[in-house]
């Protein structure tokens with residue numbers, strides 16, 4: 001298995017172009033199953049999760065081609081309604097295929113999804129909503145056998161929590177349902193808006209995506225379309241933390257600054273200057289970062305849980321105490337022990353992590369246990385004195401396109417060995 005070797009510390013400089021969002025690309029690929037013609041997705045990141053989605057689509061009988069960041073999906077030959085367990089376990093987003101397969105094939109058989117282990121990640125809200133929409137779901141030995149004997153029906157669904165995945169599954173299933181679906185307490189993440197934008201370009205009638213109430217008027221059929229995936233706001237936030245911890249000046253380019261707005265205040269609070277110009281964000285970091293009083297993860301437009309780990313890595317070298325409260329996932333502090341191997345001082349009590357900034361980190365062998373935890377180790381490794389060796393790269397490769405090449409181009413001493 002390969003590892004990342006970082007010799008630190010090194011300043012970064014220049015400009016990094018942010019790739020398309022993983023968390024948008026995956027639901028868009030699932031949604032393309034509903035279309036009556038070819039869909040072309042531009043700005044798809046080159047990530048293992050995207051490869052997994054391509055494998056699922058091929059398994060389902062779609063014709064799929066990839067050329068760099070363009071993916072062409074022709075779902076008209078799809079004829080399969082099962083997803084093998086191995087593919088389901090590869091990533092969380094495999095569950096988003098549920099609504100799409102039942103809608104297009106009338107039934108679906110799949111198992112529980114994988115993805116980052118962040119504590120329990122139930123799918124009860126997905127299943128409750130689909131059942132309300134007329135999908136019959138039998139749970140049998142870890143397998144979900146689903147059918148829609150009378151087709152999918154529009155319904156009023158109030159989510160008890162604004163789950164991103166459940167909102168996506170419902171929007172997809174509702175797009176070609178009979179009647180109108182109203183989701184209240186829907187997730188408002190930019191990726192939901194991107195999904196609705198894509199489906200509307202294919203002829204769907206979705207209103208309110210990005211707000212708490214989404215109304216989907218089912219249509220009989222959808223066409224194909226060409227769509228460009230939104231930039232990855234979490235990758236952008238991660239590169240901003242890398243610049244901040246190394247005291248660098250860096251431009252994070254090709255982003256939608258509004259999507260990154262929930263994380264900008266933490267950079268300003270710790271003394272970085274942030275300049276936004278069109279689709280670029282320039283960060284100028286001070287020599288020593290100040291502490292962040294508190295970071296509380298919340299559904300969008302709150303502070304994103306996916307940025308918690310890299311931002312925590314950044315505060316390990318800040319002057320003072322920073323407090324983190326993880327409100328979305330029960331167990332999203334697996335990076336803490338590994339950051340401590342690099343010399344960080346962090347205490348975890350339940351959902352709270354208290355970071356006492358230290359004056360230096362020192363390189364060490366560490367292991368990524370999940371995607372953003374892995375990114376946190378890269379961020380810390382860039383600023384640590386000496387050699388940091390990061391294993392567990394399969395997690396990082398799910399979410400960051402060629403992270404070592406991107407950082408090396410900015411001046412970091414980092415390579416995959």
Ligand SMILES: CC(=O)N[C@H]1[C@@H](OP(=O)(O)OP(=O)(O)OC[C@H]2O[C@@H](n3ccc(=O)[nH]c3=O)[C@H](O)[C@@H]2O)O[C@H](CO)[C@@H](O)[C@@H]1O
Nearest residue numbers: 023093120121122123124125126163164165166306328329
């Ligand atoms: C592929 C993708 O887009 N992944 C993102 C998506 O994950 P994902 O869609 O899995 O996250 P959700 O918004 O669904 O989960 C948020 C919370 O709701 C709970 N929950 C969710 C569904 C359910 O049926 N029952 C339930 O209890 C989860 O356990 C968690 O505590 O949103 C998360 C929250 O922003 C991000 O961290 C992930 O990067």
Ligand SMILES: C=C(OP(=O)(O)O)C(=O)O
Nearest residue numbers: 092093115116306371372
């Ligand atoms: C948790 C994440 O991904 P997933 O939901 O795919 O596991 C993430 O992108 O940080």
